[in-house]
Amino acid sequence: GRILAVQVSTIANLGAYQSQFGPFIPSLAPRGMHVGVYMVPAMHNRVRAVYTNTVPVDAYRGAGRPEASYVIERLMEKAAREMKLAPDEIRRRNFVPPGAMPLNAPPSLPFDSGDFARNLDDAMARADTDGFGARRAAAEKNGKLLGLGFSYYVERTAAGMSDYARIAVDGKDSMVHVWTGQQTNGQGHETTWTQLISSRLGVDADKIKVHLGDSDVLPGGAGTGGSKAVYMVSGAISDAGDKLIEKGREIAANELEAAKADIEYRGAEGEPVFAVAGTDKVIGLFDVARIAETQADLGAFAGDGEYSQKGNTFPNGAHICEVEIDKETGVLRILRFTAVDDFGHILNPMLVAGQVHGGIVQGLGQAMGEHAVYDVNGQLVTGSFMDYWMPRADDFPHFDVSYNEVPSLSNALGVKGAGEAGTVGAPAAFINAVIDALKPYGIEEIDMPVTPLKLWNIVQGGR
The missing domain is CATH 3.30.365.10 (Aldehyde oxidase/xanthine dehydrogenase, molybdopterin binding domain)
Structure with a gap:
């Protein structure tokens, strides 16, 4: 159950023209982030940027780190299933422990502080993961599929x-x-x-x-x-x-x-x-x-x-998502979303909560429906909000957000950035939950965005 190495190959679409941050997003922005919060002895990361006949891309909330987190957290979930380990157990076996910090063991990230196991414990308790089995059995009687997904993200904030x-x-x-x-x-x-x-x-x-x-x-x-x-x-x-x-x-x-x-x-x-x-x-x-x-x-x-x-800060946290899928229609609902974050010393809890809520919704938007669609002639057909799916308030439950404040050692206030963290952690937690719900159908991978039509086709036997 120990990670030996991580190998990543990325092909990044820059669009038809190079924007200011276009090449930075898949390359330097997430550099080293594919190892997550884990002790990893070796990593190889190959990035190829390509031009296409689509609109240019530029930095968006998270800028490459949501994708890096998605890769390692999907790998952790897949490894857990293949090794018949609980999703929290495989993460615990590989977490960088607090006693190893400040850490200097590349390619693992140079964490100056953190307590990853504590955040995961608290998230599981608040999400009532022990009661999930009973909730899933009750939902099955009503023609619904329930899934539970874990994600432990880390975000590296700017410095230098x-x-x-x-x-x-x-x-x-x-x-x-x-x-x-x-x-x-x-x-x-x-x-x-x-x-x-x-x-x-x-x-x-x-x-x-x-x-x-x-x-x-x-x-x-x-x-x-x-x-x-x-x-x-x-x-x-x-x-x-x-x-x-x-x-x-x-x-x-x-x-x-x-x-x-x-x-x-x-x-x-x-x-x-x-x-x-x-x-x-x-x-x-x-x-x-x-x-x-x-x-x-x-x-x-x-x-x-x-x-x-000079030194980065490393906000991090555990996200747990619980989803429900209607077998007859493919309609999906998020029943619970729990986040326990470490942003170091928090100056204003209300502002931080706003950042976390907004970040989670933006991350879930990518996973649930946001998609730039082109026709066979290369014409963008989702060019306005009349056609482009956007997340709305009634798509989500009340978020259960809490914090463990482990001060950063890189600055006098002990703070860690919070603005993009929700976007980094949310997509993997959601997709892991969807795949868990679709376990009876043998699904091991599903591409974002996860639409009701895609789910309906899977349940009805189509792919």
Whole structure:
């Protein structure tokens, strides 16, 4: 039950023209990811990119990592069936154990932290896998097929770049302005950056204004992508905050008639004041800003920060999917979907849950119905949402999402990116569940997307 090696051969369709990230998606983006969370002694991966008469492809949520995870998790499920092992047992035998981390054993990934068995245990308990046999027997009496699918994903987030931030305090309107090199497109960055500034400076959230990606203010930015925003921006904001406070200590020392070494800032205690240590002599953050604004030699009361990160983070988790197939119609329903994720230290659980929910749905969309269809002449016939299948809210149950926070060692906050994780783990869990449901028909492989027609043909004896 131990993995000896993984061999992968990929033929990637780039479309008719090369886009910016087209070749990157099947090659560098998932490099090394085909070994998943397992101890693997050897790996060979051959990638061939080809041009076709279809539209060009570019990066989409996950960008190559969902496919890599799909390969190894389908292999694990197939190996378990052939070796007559439970799907969780074969994974446990091959997990990288916590005691081996930080890991340096290529081609296995260089995990700095994680507890994969714990996440799988928790997911199985929450999914009630022990009760699945009884549920399957009851469904069979009603003409339904039930299947249970496992997936243990890992995602490698971006690193090897720099990001920037600027924090400026305006004494006139008593506001703190923060600029970052990230651009939000729905992730909730403004909320997270406000949290970071509020906890650092002790300023109420309504006194903080977030500005995004202004090249007149910042020298550059790492851009939004690769699930890196929180640790990159938090590092830059921390550096900018340190420089702002250092400048403030000089002004406060002069006003409070004390040595700079005796001045402390109490923002972390919820007080936006500079104080002489051990005394009640204080001056407020905005008062310091107003003093700076009246003295030309002091310049703007602001701090500019930069942060670089070399090491990746490795968000990971267990996904378990339970599906029901109607034998008469081929209609499929997802009855349960359970995810237990490790995103390191979580700053805002509500935002993380939103990212996980959205990611799971996008991953399931690929597995359930999304498909660019061309006719014999090469004409795209699913060119609008009138024809292209999209996942909708009523296609899914309530997702059972929970977390085990194992801090990353690669950044000061201990966070791991969460933006693409759901998309990486969901497809394999779903397909494994479908194949499990179709076990009575001898099905061992089924290509995405899994449509009702495809299922109906299988049940009725067609292929």
